[in-house]
Amino acid sequence: MNPPTPSLAKVPVTIVTGFLGAGKTTLIRHVLETVRGRRLALIVNEFGDVGVDGEILKACGVESCPEENIVELANGCLCCTVADDFVPAIEALLAHPNRPDHIIVETSGLALPKPLVKAFDWPPVRARLTVDGVIAVVDAAAVSDGRFADDPEAVQAQRAADEAVDHDNPLEEVYEDQLLCADLIILNKADLIATDEVGRIGAEIGAAIPRAVKIVATRDGKIDAAVLLGLGAAAEDDLAARPSHHDGEADHDHDDFDSFVVELAETVDPSALVSRLADIAAAHDVLRMKGFVAVAGKPMRLLVQGVGTRFRRDFDRAWATGEARRSRLVVIGRKGIDRAAIEAALAA
Numbered sequence: 001m002n003p004p005t006p007s008l009a010k011v012p013v014t015i016v017t018g019f020l021g022a023g024k025t026t027l028i029r030h031v032l033e034t035v036r037g038r039r040l041a042l043i044v045n046e047f048g049d050v051g052v053d054g055e056i057l058k059a060c061g062v063e064s065c066p067e068e069n070i071v072e073l074a075n076g077c078l079c080c081t082v083a084d085d086f087v088p089a090i091e092a093l094l095a096h097p098n099r100p101d102h103i104i105v106e107t108s109g110l111a112l113p114k115p116l117v118k119a120f121d122w123p124p125v126r127a128r129l130t131v132d133g134v135i136a137v138v139d140a141a142a143v144s145d146g147r148f149a150d151d152p153e154a155v156q157a158q159r160a161a162d163e164a165v166d167h168d169n170p171l172e173e174v175y176e177d178q179l180l181c182a183d184l185i186i187l188n189k190a191d192l193i194a195t196d197e198v199g200r201i202g203a204e205i206g207a208a209i210p211r212a213v214k215i216v217a218t219r220d221g222k223i224d225a226a227v228l229l230g231l232g233a234a235a236e237d238d239l240a241a242r243p244s245h246h247d248g249e250a251d252h253d254h255d256d257f258d259s260f261v262v263e264l265a266e267t268v269d270p271s272a273l274v275s276r277l278a279d280i281a282a283a284h285d286v287l288r289m290k291g292f293v294a295v296a297g298k299p300m301r302l303l304v305q306g307v308g309t310r311f312r313r314d315f316d317r318a319w320a321t322g323e324a325r326r327s328r329l330v331v332i333g334r335k336g337i338d339r340a341a342i343e344a345a346l347a348a
């Protein structure tokens, strides 16, 4: 049989999943900056109301992915808004006069990838698109800290009460669902832990997932675009091999997590601000904090990123003419996170 002509060939779609702050945007940015000869489009989904990831990716300004090919979907997690948001967005990209050669989807850190892959099995979608691969980015340092493991004492207490009880750690459930759906696993932040610890985590993940999946360690998501794109997995054809904690459920929600936006005053001392944010993150078990901050006397805006208590800050671009110098941070934590106390601490 002849290969399909290019205009009828399915457009490959790479889904990048991974828990909050694992390094998905960093990885995609690296792909944009290094890919050659391919017209890319991006769909970026975030949990929380400040569109940080889309801003970072648009700021790359690379020719292979012009701004009009970057679509932000901020309306909840993609896994729950597949029909309403995702399918129309992808159809709009396919209708562009310069149709992309490859589409990358960055899911929110709390999204389950499987419902998204399922959408590619719907006849009108599968006629035109295929899931080239699901890439799960893992924060190896967070795994090493035991962030996704059950609290052994809580498990012990549950077991004492009920032999049959399953683990009930929402972080672990999301993390596992993302790994179980993956065609390639990126153990990112390898710079933050010892090399043998990276090996140990890789082996542990490999033993826990039923399929043989390649696992690659990275720093700052630096991996050749040729390794990520072109896996040819056609993930929509083997959904059964990708088990999920939510198989058989008609619906699921993200009630285990809360997010809100805090508006700050202009800061005079970025370093003091970031150390205060780290203290607040530690005191309130904040999972993720990120946003842009105005610094007194500086024409550049400060991008502030926190994953747990680990923070990074960089001036990313100048405030545009007429743009309000607003300092806004999105805060994400487990349900019941003390919003009032966090707001009070930030205002202090």
Ligand SMILES: Nc1nc2c(ncn2[C@@H]2O[C@H](COP(=O)(O)OP(=O)(O)OP(=O)(O)O)[C@@H](O)[C@H]2O)c(=O)[nH]1
Pocket: 018, 019, 020, 021, 022, 023, 024, 025, 026, 027, 046, 053, 108, 109, 188, 189, 190, 191, 192, 218, 219, 220, 221, 288, 305, 306, 307, 311, 312
């Ligand atoms: N030390 C270290 N930091 C990293 C690495 N990769 C990413 N980071 C930092 O981790 C933070 C989160 O990275 P992102 O790429 O925004 O993570 P994400 O998965 O897109 O985050 P969400 O979209 O919020 O879930 C940023 O401050 C990055 O600079 C790495 O390999 N090592």
